[in-house]
Amino acid sequence: MMFKSILSVAAMAAVLVEAHVSITPPKINADTYSSIAFRIPHGCNGSPTTKVTVKLPTNTSSVKGAFIPGWQISTTTRPLEVPFKSDGKEVNTTVDTVTWSADTAGNNSLPDTAYMDFGLTLKTPIKPNANDKLAFDLYQVCTNGSNNWTDTAPNGEHPQPAVTLLPKGASTTATSGSFKTSASAMTLAMTMLLASAGYFL
Ligand SMILES: *[C@@H]1O[C@H](CO)[C@@H](O)[C@H](O)[C@H]1NC(C)=O
Ligand SMILES: *[C@@H]1O[C@H](CO)[C@@H](O)[C@H](O)[C@H]1NC(C)=O
Ligand SMILES: *[C@@H]1O[C@H](CO)[C@@H](O)[C@H](O)[C@H]1NC(C)=O
Ligand SMILES: *[C@@H]1O[C@H](CO)[C@@H](O)[C@H](O)[C@H]1NC(C)=O
């Protein structure tokens, strides 16, 4: 009985450890004002998260980070790759990075045992980028250590979070690839749990 619980916990821990930074929703439209959120699933080797920086990809504009109570928000800017006119004025700069920093004096860092969503609104590029993906470098800093979610290799340890960029106006609610992935991960976890339970009944 004891052994069974240990196996179940081990199976769940395996699923948790594999969690990467993800973006919701998984699909958004090109050339559209969109709202997305970066989900930080864990800390750095058990250490709580104190800072998250997101780098905005080429041709994004009108960027605003979500206010999170207990965290400071700051931005840096860069020249806009393709300036455009809005209300007769030229828009020629854009946000380069958004950083959320925990007010650590108030114990507001994000514990390893919890997750948190860091929201962002942005205007997406007119032309979909390579592979129709919009990928973001994300830098996570913890009380002890850091994780740089910048791997572009598909099986990298810390893959870049990315969303699928569909043509302007296309439906973004059709069954998504990442839903299938998490569903099969869940099925695997359930199978492992049931197998470990059944084996020792
Ligand atoms: C950027 O736009 C402003 C007006 O919004 C303009 O005054 C400025 O000259 C522009 N800068 C460049 C480098 O085009
Ligand atoms: C922060 O956490 C420590 C340890 O749990 C506690 O002693 C301290 O009072 C907390 N500080 C604040 C401002 O809540
Ligand atoms: C940026 O936008 C311009 C104009 O639409 C386009 O020519 C260029 O390929 C885009 N760059 C990237 C990396 O998407
Ligand atoms: C910081 O993390 C490293 C690697 O995970 C570990 O070896 C070290 O003991 C940690 N230091 C503290 C003060 O917790």
Ligand SMILES: *[C@@H]1O[C@H](CO)[C@@H](O)[C@H](O)[C@H]1NC(C)=O
């Ligand atoms: C992440 O990148 C920063 C510089 O951008 C570097 O100081 C830090 O050591 C890197 N962390 C890891 C785990 O590679």
